[in-house]
Amino acid sequence: MADGDTIGLIHSIVFGRERIDFTVNFSRRKRLTIGVHPDLSVTVSAPDDKPIDEVIERVKRRAAWIVRQRDFFARFKPEQPARRYVSGETHIYLGRQYRLKLIEGDVENVKLTHGYFMVSVRNPRDSARVKRLLDEWYNEHSRAVILSRLERCYDNLRKFDVPYPTYVKFRKMAKRWGSCGKSGNIVLNPDLAKASIYCIDYVITHELCHLKHPNHSKYFYRLLEISMPDWERRKTRLESTAR
Helix, strand or coil: CCCCCEEEEEEEEEECCEEEEEEEEEECCCCCEEEECCCCCEEEEEECCCCHHHHHHHHHHCHHHHHHHHHHHHHHCCCCCCCCCCCCCEEEECCEEEEEEEEECCCCEEEEECCEEEEEECCCCCHHHHHHHHHHHHHHHHHHHHHHHHHHHHHHHHHHCCCCCCCEEECCCCCCCEEECCCCCEEECHHHHHCCHHHHHHHHHHHHHHCCCCCCCHHHHHHHHHHCCCHHHHHHHHHCCCC
C-alpha cells in the first residue's frame, strides 16, 4: 500500500429492499472502481481527492449491478458446503465443472478425463487422503497453466517495453486474483485456475501492465487498452466467476 492511502471507511446505501454496505479505500489513483467479491462484500477504490458524496453517488448509480453481482455469488453459497471429497461432488478447473469419481486402486493418482476428476486411491472412504491427492494435482496444474499464460501474455506486452517480473509468487487471497509489488514481483492467486483462460489472461495482463505503470493512471489504462482491447469484458466475466 502506498503512503497516504486511506482505507476502511464503511458506508451504506439502500436500493429497494436491499441495504448495500461498502468499504471505501482512498489512494493515489485516477479512476474509481467498484468491486463485488465472492463473500458478498463490496469495496470501492477511489482517488484520494474524490469527495465522499461523489463516491456514494457513484455507488447509487451502480446499485442495480451490485445487487445482481451479489445475487450471483449468493447462488453458489448454499451449493458449496464444506467439501466432502466423495464421488459426484463438483470441482471447477479452467472455467468448467468436473465431477469427482473415486476408484479404489493401489496406485494413487488423479486424472482429468471425460468430464471427471478420476481419483485412484487405496481407500475411497478416506476423504482426507482424497483431498490431499486432489489438492496436490490442482496446485501443480494450476501453477503450470498460469505460468504458461504469463509467458504468452508477456510476449504480447514485450513490444511496449514492459519489464519482466522479478519473480512470480502464488498465494491464496480472499478478495484478490493478483497483485504487483514495487520491487517488480507479481503475486497470483492459484484459485485463478478455476476461471477460464479468457479471464486468466486478463488478470495476468493487468498485473504485467503495473510493472510499467504502478498506479491506475491514464497511462496504465492506455497500455491495458492497447494490449487487450476487450479487457473490460474479460473483467466483467471474471467478476461473475464463483471461487
